[in-house]
Amino acid sequence: MTGKNQTPEAAGMVADAVKGNWVDRFAPAATRPYLRLARADRPIGTWLLLLPCWWGLLLAMLHDGRAHWHDLWIFAGCGIGAWLMRGAGCTWNDITDRDIDGSVARTASRPIPSGQVSVTGALVWLVAQALVAFCILLTFNAAAIALGILALVPVAIYPFAKRFTWWPQVFLGLAFNWGALLAWTAHAGQLEWPAVLLYLAGISWTLFYDTIYAHQDKEDDALIGVKSTARLFGDRTPRWLAMFLVLTVALQSLAVIVAAIGGSSPALLVALLGPWAMGWHMQWQLRKLDLNDNERLLGLFRSNRDAGLLPLPFFAIALLL
Template identity: 70%
Template sequence: MTDNTKTPDPDDPELGRVADAVKGNWVDQIAPGPTRPYLRLSRADRPIGTWLLYLPCVWAVALATLNTGTYGPMDIWIIAGCGIGAFLMRGAGCTWNDITDRDIDGQVARTRSRPIPSGQVTVKGALIWMIVQSLVAFGILLSFQPAAIILGILSLAPVAIYPFAKRFTWWPQVFLGIAFNWGALLAWAAHSNALHPAAMLLYFAGIAWTLFYDTIYAHQDTEDDALIGVKSTARLFGDNSRKWLRLFLTLTILLFGGAVVMACYDRSILSLVIALGGPWAMGWHLTWQLGRFDPDDNGLLLKLFRSNRDAGLIPLPFFAIALLV
């Protein structure tokens, strides 16, 4: 009898593909087969999280330079280093998240195809991969100012706690915001070796923004989350989500605008007005998202969530022009 069973091709882009990955992403298409499960653990096939972790860092460098009026080659390295660090630490954080959530992920339709619950990676292999990413990121951190290094070490606490938040609070998105926007503090300290009240306002603006976009994201899983007892703001708010999203949108723009005012108080009125255009324009994008929000359309929810990369990029040209004025 002839065995017609076909041996899986390790380079097949569909082999092991995660359900909510970006179609045609570089991990599935061109990464060597053996590396794909680990890159999927790091969410390299879903880059939006890296952007959302990175953008508060770039905002902070931009506002810190507006505040001090000084910039140079080191700021270019801070921007680049934070980008590499965001990729690595988001990867390490997601790996830790998948280790702690491996049993939950196996019960949720959107996540059961992830590398650990699907059997592509062992828990031991994931732990080693997490440590490797963290050590490389730590090497980058050591090139920054002492204050930034201290903040970078302290950031490990919220990163470690976040995966457990949905087990004990209806507000896990707050813990995500605390972790994901820490770069606003770190990057400001990398520029100035100190923190400024504007950095704190920027940090809280980022947390409000995270509550906005991650509540949208969490609406994809409300049915599965209810079945297995996982908490989220999407489940907490339910039919009132639109009102809460409007509140988070408003807080994001008010706090972001306050950070701009505090950072630019010594600059010209023209520079301040131009810089304030950044949060204002971002607010219009968030308003567009809110207008399209439909908690029952998972495809749209994912699209709106991913569009926050564009929302976060909007303020940057305003800050660049304000620096030149």
């Protein structure tokens, strides 16, 4: 419903969406609730799902020293697939969390609890996104297709995790970093240890950024009994985040070493600068952290797009050495 002081473009917009985003400004009115359900107005989640894919692809190329034209499609296909599967995953999350979301100030404006989209409409939208993503998956090799299908398991479980564990961010990490395994396999034809190490690094990174994100809702979560690492860690959060930072850098560095050890020393050294650059950005986030400032928490969470982008130019340069 449009309020007295709302413009037609702003009607129905989600509280934590990027202000002035393209959905609220340009998308046809009938499509906006579904695009908001897919988080098209909040692109950070697509980046966080996509970046491990690109890490895995570049390190796989560095590992075997091969680059072919199909890698360009893997690169692009991961981008399209990340947008679609992030949308499908968020749609599933909002279907399962519709009652919880209606009780939390930041999420009450989402399309299902606010009445913009019915549960049936959301289910149809979920299936449509997943089917298009599956068509893209079918262009990869058989091992990657199998991994892509298996990825549905953590995606399906994640929305329920906060009901039975204080560590739902682990389940988010399992789902959001699967692309490191898939993209490596799409290039190499088989899953190898560097991809597994990269996957574990991504899970640690997810624990870092999503704990920051979860601190926005800790009061509401406590009232309704939803669990999170933000509530578990409380005032000890900075120490835990520092541990996740170290673990992320260490695991990603180990993935680089195992992937590039058979190549040239300059390539290995340049590639190792990637994890350290990412760690520097995470350290910057720790210095800026204020657990009681929700606007800053959201800004730091969003800045992890830049943190995850930092390794990519170093991995790409290493391919040329």
